[in-house]
Amino acid sequence: MVSVVVITLVASGGALVFSKHRSLTRSMERSARTFAALVSLPLANSVDNYRDTGHEILRQVVARYTELNPNLIRLQVVDVTGREAMDARLTAGKWVLNAYPRTARSPSVSSGELEPRIASLRLSGRRVAGPGMGRMYRVVAPAVETWGRHTYTLICYFSYARVNRDIIRAAAVTTFFLLSGVFLAYVVSVVLARSITQNVERLHSGVRRISASRFDERVSVDSGDEIQDLAESFNSMADRLQTSIGALREAYGRLESLDQAKRSLLATVSHELKTPLTALRGYLELLEEGRLGGLSSEAGRAVDICLKNVGRLTKRIEELVELARLERGTGLVITEQIDLGNFVKGIVETMWPRLEEKELRCTWTAAPDIPRVIGNSEHLERAFLNLLDNAIKFTPEAGTIRIVVEQEERNEVPGVRIRVVDNGIGIPGDQLENVFDRFYQIDQTSRRRYGGLGLGLALVKRAVELHHGEVSVESAPEEGSTFIVWLPVDGGERNRPGASSDRLGESSETAPSEA
Amino acid sequence: MAKIFVVDDEPDVVELLRTILELEGFEVESACEGRVALARILADPPDLLILDLMMPGLDGMEMLKLLRLDPQGADLPVIIVSARTGQIDQIGSLQLGANAYICKPFSNRELIAQVRQLLGEEAS
Numbered sequence: 001m002v003s004v005v006v007i008t009l010v011a012s013g014g015a016l017v018f019s020k021h022r023s024l025t026r027s028m029e030r031s032a033r034t035f036a037a038l039v040s041l042p043l044a045n046s047v048d049n050y051r052d053t054g055h056e057i058l059r060q061v062v063a064r065y066t067e068l069n070p071n072l073i074r075l076q077v078v079d080v081t082g083r084e085a086m087d088a089r090l091t092a093g094k095w096v097l098n099a100y101p102r103t104a105r106s107p108s109v110s111s112g113e114l115e116p117r118i119a120s121l122r123l124s125g126r127r128v129a130g131p132g133m134g135r136m137y138r139v140v141a142p143a144v145e146t147w148g149r150h151t152y153t154l155i156c157y158f159s160y161a162r163v164n165r166d167i168i169r170a171a172a173v174t175t176f177f178l179l180s181g182v183f184l185a186y187v188v189s190v191v192l193a194r195s196i197t198q199n200v201e202r203l204h205s206g207v208r209r210i211s212a213s214r215f216d217e218r219v220s221v222d223s224g225d226e227i228q229d230l231a232e233s234f235n236s237m238a239d240r241l242q243t244s245i246g247a248l249r250e251a252y253g254r255l256e257s258l259d260q261a262k263r264s265l266l267a268t269v270s271h272e273l274k275t276p277l278t279a280l281r282g283y284l285e286l287l288e289e290g291r292l293g294g295l296s297s298e299a300g301r302a303v304d305i306c307l308k309n310v311g312r313l314t315k316r317i318e319e320l321v322e323l324a325r326l327e328r329g330t331g332l333v334i335t336e337q338i339d340l341g342n343f344v345k346g347i348v349e350t351m352w353p354r355l356e357e358k359e360l361r362c363t364w365t366a367a368p369d370i371p372r373v374i375g376n377s378e379h380l381e382r383a384f385l386n387l388l389d390n391a392i393k394f395t396p397e398a399g400t401i402r403i404v405v406e407q408e409e410r411n412e413v414p415g416v417r418i419r420v421v422d423n424g425i426g427i428p429g430d431q432l433e434n435v436f437d438r439f440y441q442i443d444q445t446s447r448r449r450y451g452g453l454g455l456g457l458a459l460v461k462r463a464v465e466l467h468h469g470e471v472s473v474e475s476a477p478e479e480g481s482t483f484i485v486w487l488p489v490d491g492g493e494r495n496r497p498g499a500s501s502d503r504l505g506e507s508s509e510t511a512p513s514e515a
Numbered sequence: 516m517a518k519i520f521v522v523d524d525e526p527d528v529v530e531l532l533r534t535i536l537e538l539e540g541f542e543v544e545s546a547c548e549g550r551v552a553l554a555r556i557l558a559d560p561p562d563l564l565i566l567d568l569m570m571p572g573l574d575g576m577e578m579l580k581l582l583r584l585d586p587q588g589a590d591l592p593v594i595i596v597s598a599r600t601g602q603i604d605q606i607g608s609l610q611l612g613a614n615a616y617i618c619k620p621f622s623n624r625e626l627i628a629q630v631r632q633l634l635g636e637e638a639s
Contacts, residue, residue, distance in 0.1 A: 270598060271569055271598045274598035274619045274620060275525050275527075275528060275598060275619065276527075277619070277620040278525075278528050278531070278598075278619040278620040278621065279525075279527040279528055279530075279531050280620070281620040281621070281622075282528075282531040282532075282534075282535060282620070282621070282623055283531060283534075285622065285623045285624075286534065286535065286538070286623065289623075291538050292534075310620065314620055318600065321600065325601070376602075378602050
């Protein structure tokens with residue numbers, strides 16, 4: 001790019017100097033010919049008059065003529081045979097004149113090339129090489145009188161030195177302006193480029209600062225061009241961004257304080273509910289055991305009912321606390337290696353009294369080589385207790401519950417599937433997708449008949465989800481339901497790049513928030 | 516006759532614990548606040564401490580920490596009785612040196628079994 005500009009400039013400068021040189025040379029040569037044409041006859045006459053005597057007069061005449069053309073360096077007047085009559089030369093800045101009387105034997109012009117021109121009646125100009133003076137312009141002008149007599153011929157020599165000096169001066173001036181033009185252009189372009197890049201850099205750093213979340217940053221560009229426009233629209237974008245971010249932060253702050261309030265409310269509610277229940281349960285148990293004096297059978301029955309209801313209330317509160325904790329999802333340690341075969345067996349054993357109470361048959365089968373699952377035994381235990389509790393609740397007396405533990409891969413992730421199959425009342429098809437919702441009961445009759453807040457299955461779902469597992473249900477009314485839980489072997493480790501932070505979350509978040 | 520110290524900010528619960536334990540033939544002392552309790556325990560160490568976690572002022576965890584720092588209280592059997600049911604509270608308490616953890620509302624029998632076990636007595 002730059003080289004193209006330089007080459008163009010140099011070429012145009014060269015062309016300028018060349019054409020100037022040409023025109024100066026031509027004009028010098030033209031004026032030389034004119035000079036010779038005008039001077040030849042009068043000078044020849046003066047020479048003819050004064051060559052024998054009066055050299056001083058001749059010198060004055062020549063001096064007058066030589067002033068007319070600054071390029072003139074030699075005047076020679078020869079007769080038609082080529083013999084010199086006069087020769088005036090510029091030597092070291094002075095004119096030196098030699099005039100030869102007719103009687104003297106004067107030098108002769110020896111050049112064969114000159115002879116025909118001297119004899120000719122026509123004026124001719126020619127560039128010739130001068131002795132030690134570089135090129136010269138030589139004009140041969142015959143002095144022809146009006147009636148045709150041709151006795152003398154004027155030969156004048158002109159130097160190109162002046163022309164060359166003018167050309168060199170012109171070239172120097174041209175080069176000077178050319179170079180200063182280039183320099184100026186360079187300076188202007190550098191300054192311009194610098195101011196543009198500076199503004200762009202300012203804009204860029206503004207964008208960087210904003211993307212580093214410093215939303216109060218603004219860009220100041222005062223260049224009065226498109227970059228300033230860009231900076232202004234960038235600033236207005238930053239304004240809007242700041243407003244939105246501010247609103248978002250505020251909203252987030254409100255949400256956080258709301259969440260905080262929810263947690264402390266949960267802690268307080270749970271504490272406040274459990275403390276009276278503690279006193280109730282303790283004294284009721286003392287009464288039931290007769291440690292505070294004997295009771296009538298009716299009073300004993302009343303105490304039993306009270307105790308049973310205290311138990312129910314306790315369980316509901318536990319469910320609420322548990323669900324709230326699971327829904328926060330924080331502080332869950334999923335690090336234990338759990339053998340689900342034995343785990344399910346333990347749960348069935350825990351529920352054995354209730355199974356016997358309803359005379360239900362419960363079988364469990366675990367395939368051999370069930371891999372261990374990484375999980376949180378507390379939450380999984382509660383989930384499976386809830387599932388089994390649910391199955392017991394909705395299976396009529398003398399019904400059957402089957403629990404099957406198998407290995408199953410889902411989406412190329414190895415895992416374990418646990419199916420809890422009952423032959424209870426089942427769930428209508430249009431209700432299937434709702435059974436895992438919080439506080440969901442199939443209908444009001446169901447709520448009265450089976451009790452509970454409808455939290456059990458929501459708890460199951462949440463606990464399984466926190467293990468990155470899946471829970472689903474298949475059912476037909478009056479035929480029974482099958483609840484299917486699938487847990488990945490790795491406890492969802494692949495989905496938690498910051499798995500270790502969960503453990504940190506445990507100590508920092510759960511401890512103060514839960515009653 | 517073993518002496519049991521009960522710390523709980525809820526008077527009804529303290530009263531219940533006192534009744535249960537006295538019926539079992541233990542001598543019971545109680546306090547409703549952590550600092551008072553700690554001073555009294557260190558002055559006259561009981562055989563066993565039943566401690567609530569959530570209390571105004573010095574809470575159960577803090578009190579347990581201070582207790583374990585004192586040579587008088589370093590080996591005192593401690594049962595935590597708390598409304599908190601989270602695993603983290605149970606594990607945390609045990610790590611701080613509690614000997615057992617019982618959730619409220621507790622079963623009287625469970626409590627007594629724990630007490631007797633920690634005192635090295637046969638369960639009744």
